[in-house]
Amino acid sequence: MKTKHWVIAALDEPRVRMLAHDCACAPLTAAVLSARGIDTAQAAERYLSCDSKGLHDPFLMADMDRAVQTVRRALENNEHIVVYGDYDVDGITATCIMVDYLRSKGAVCEYYIPNRLNEGYGLSRAAMERLYGQGTRLLITVDSGITADEEIAAARALGMKVVITDHHECHDSLPEADAVVDCKRADCDYPFGSLAGVGVAFKLICALEGDAGTVLARYADLLALGTVADVMPIVGENRIIVAAGLKKMAETSNIGLEMLLREAGMKHKRLTSAAISFVLAPRINAAGRMGQAELAAELFLTRDPVRAQMLAAELCEQNKRRQNEENQILTQALARLRMEYNPLEDKIIVLAGEGWHHGVIGIVCSRLCDRYGCPVVLIALDEDGTGKGSGRSVKGFNLFEALTSCGDLLQRYGGHELAAGLTVDAAHIEALRERLRAYAENHVSMADLIPQLPIDCMIEPEWITLENIQALSVLEPYGMQNEEPVFCMKDLTVEEITPISSDRHVRLTLVKDGKRWSAMLFGTGVGGLGFAQGNMVDAAFHLEINEFRGRRSVQLTLCDVRLSECENLADQKLLNLYNTYMADGPLTAREARILLPDRSDLVAVWRHIVCRAEDGRLSVPSNALSRRIAWESRREINIGKLFVCLDVFSESSLISYHFKEGMLNILLKPYEGKADISGSVVLATLQSMAG
Structure with missing residues (x-):
């Protein structure tokens, strides 16, 4: 899952109570209105009015x-x-x-x-x-x-x-x-x-x-x-x-x-x-x-x-044909990006392809922009050597101004900050790519490309009732500048993870304070999760009422899920142990055993990397990989032990890896015959320390 920066509106409880009283609305509805700067009954009436007058x-x-x-x-x-x-x-x-x-x-x-x-x-x-x-x-x-x-x-x-x-x-x-x-x-x-x-x-x-x-x-x-x-x-x-x-x-x-x-x-x-x-x-x-x-x-x-x-x-x-064209272009683009895109350094994606449909590349741009969290320009090349392109951007990067800086390379262009179109001679595409990369390097930081998730308020379990959710309907219709409310809760336990639709989506069972909810996460399979069953997570979600066979129940539709602070603190303690070891610091036998992988652990990590890597590359959130492998293998593989495994493989010239800004990036190296880790100094040293 793409890391998001949560922006949680402060909850002014006295103001919310007053607004709920003055507007005769549910406290949850009043909390959303207050979060959006609507704090009087008169302002709420103006905001919510649908009267044709x-x-x-x-x-x-x-x-x-x-x-x-x-x-x-x-x-x-x-x-x-x-x-x-x-x-x-x-x-x-x-x-x-x-x-x-x-x-x-x-x-x-x-x-x-x-x-x-x-x-x-x-x-x-x-x-x-x-x-x-x-x-x-x-x-x-x-x-x-x-x-x-x-x-x-x-x-x-x-x-x-x-x-x-x-x-x-x-x-x-x-x-x-x-x-x-x-x-x-x-x-x-x-x-x-x-x-x-x-x-x-x-x-x-x-x-x-x-x-x-x-x-x-x-x-x-x-x-x-x-x-x-x-x-x-x-x-x-x-x-x-x-x-x-x-x-x-x-x-x-x-x-x-x-x-x-x-x-x-x-x-x-x-x-x-x-x-x-x-x-x-x-x-x-x-x-x-x-x-x-x-x-x-x-x-x-x-x-x-x-x-x-x-x-x-x-x-x-026609829509089915459009979807087919879109999927073909997306598949080609993803294959190229697995070889050409560096998530740690590249701040803009510029790709050109022959046979791409002019009318569809804009949708593919949007999908890639959402997936990678950076501006994307796709160019469809015609037989006459003309490229017709479409671009999508993220908040903070003005795509129109970026194209304006390359105006001398373009036959025509137009658009605005977040979307644009262009026409370019094929001979100028490489120069356009380099100029746009240079522009992005000078005008945006990696931190700027982290998408923000506005959250209306943090709520408690007892607020989640059918009545409160039904009361939110006065805010409809939703759309731009009146988005469907997003709520969040912290420290929920992941009780169950169920893949849906051939693992294209996931259903979670989340528990807090004895209350249990079904939660849907769309567009992410089990392999894309940064947590496993039993982990504590924070969740951001829409509240919905699910009706099935005449029965109404609460459902959370998840916008984002991240590990809770307690999980991150546990990771940090393990990383501190790992860093002490890597700096030749002292470890007790017990601490060494916490980091020491056995043969089955090494096999589980290796198999996961090999099976999940695409074109020899694997890029995942650094705190997710150990949990994914532990969940799949049902073994105790913590983040410190994971990094020891990676060091063993790196020492044996099987992989190289690095991590930056929360992402762990692994590159498989070519080797012949059976992988041999018997000469690992990392492993031998830990074994001697473990006693």
Whole structure:
């Protein structure tokens, strides 16, 4: 497991008690609110409100009046309108609500979504010319257009009117469109600046219709889908939108969305933001990633149930193909990294590969970034020698600024601190790799790359009740800036470890003060644990209610697990013994016996290293290996004894090893015949001391 730095909010018990009283909420809920800086009843009411009355007047947005006038004039004149969208979930849902609304008003309205693989993001001059030639006289952009100065100038020169609706950052100067509606405009006084692209499109529809409540009721499901999928903060207006949307999804009137819910197995399940993020959004995004975003748009616009079912099935199939492409790239990347990546020194990963799918490498970037805890740039090489890349970063390393420092090597690039895209000539990739490595070396430390885990509060066993967990639901919907609460407890005993799904996940039984809980750790098998049965651990987790065969029980969904301080202190005492021995200091016979491995111990350690090493390398937390081997072999192998075993193997030229910043790194050396440790001075010396 990747080491995380826990940031535990201080618990102000008097303030929590007062807030619980004033808000008439459970103490656990009040503790979460307090941890997030909400310490009055009035602030809590504002934070938790999902009332549609909290939606702001759309005309507070700059240029909204001009946008409404331009669209209404086009409707009155029966002009051909095209909505120009984007190929992600936000862009697709924005496209669909705008097209559906305008068609309901009698407009001749079509949509255009650029092909991710052939055209890339945003507007293009070729598309402008093609659309004008097809009769388009009003172009409305959604989730795009704010930086397309040249393309919009070309569209207007041809004779098209252009209304931009977008939510991305603006340049110093705006495109010369008929209207530019973007809550990020420097001169825009709109009270909420974190709407998704679909949210801005929604605001234009509200302004056209004059009744925000009616529009929200009509499109809340698609609005929530786009807002959550685009990882917008679930506060303010977005909280109102998503709360309404999750309720509407359960009984959606959009036949395409209903079919997608059925096809994804979610029709009769409780719908949450997590369901959007991990079940629905990937299926919709898959169409865009594979170059067929129009399938998703058609799904949400069709009125034909048979066609909708076919499209929903096709999106799920596209997602499977995307997953296959993703897994192939990930497998290749991991194989390369086992040979090329040094976790002690490398602060950024830059890899290029032929045949990698342009639309998928961004997801692989995210997975590698999470796995290694450092910035990652992957570049897909085309046959013509052009590399199209995608990057993901971690908090504290500005990827956009890093690429800017290498701008002379790039054909084009764009993005922000945590995600970016680029195009580079294959001949410059090696230079780009070296420049990015040098930039990372000068701008980030290894300590900066340790991911942080914010924890709302430390709790006691008696707080974990079905009633308290149920009371947390007032905090929903969860999402960015309103994350699902994370709690922690210290000094739990690991009573049982059970591998799940072919050891892809683990179920633990944790015990404290006579209370016992089932805890799920996803994405880590038994071999990835830094502890064994019987160890004491600290756990950080979400609290959930598990329903199975009509029975409701508490379940902990683990975010992180680490050895308790008592275990670390025990390790330190053993390491002190080991360090005394290595410094030729005095040991009693009893102390020497604690460190002295017998033949079976040496065999257990050797077998574990050989079996677990990949390409001759094994990298694990330094305090985890002895516990893993002890758990597997059922032998008493402490951390001091482990290091003696490693010294014996190193002395016999079987391995080399070193550890730094908590990670133990072992490299197997090539040898022929049977491994011989009979001449080990380390072993002989300890044996003589043990008596």
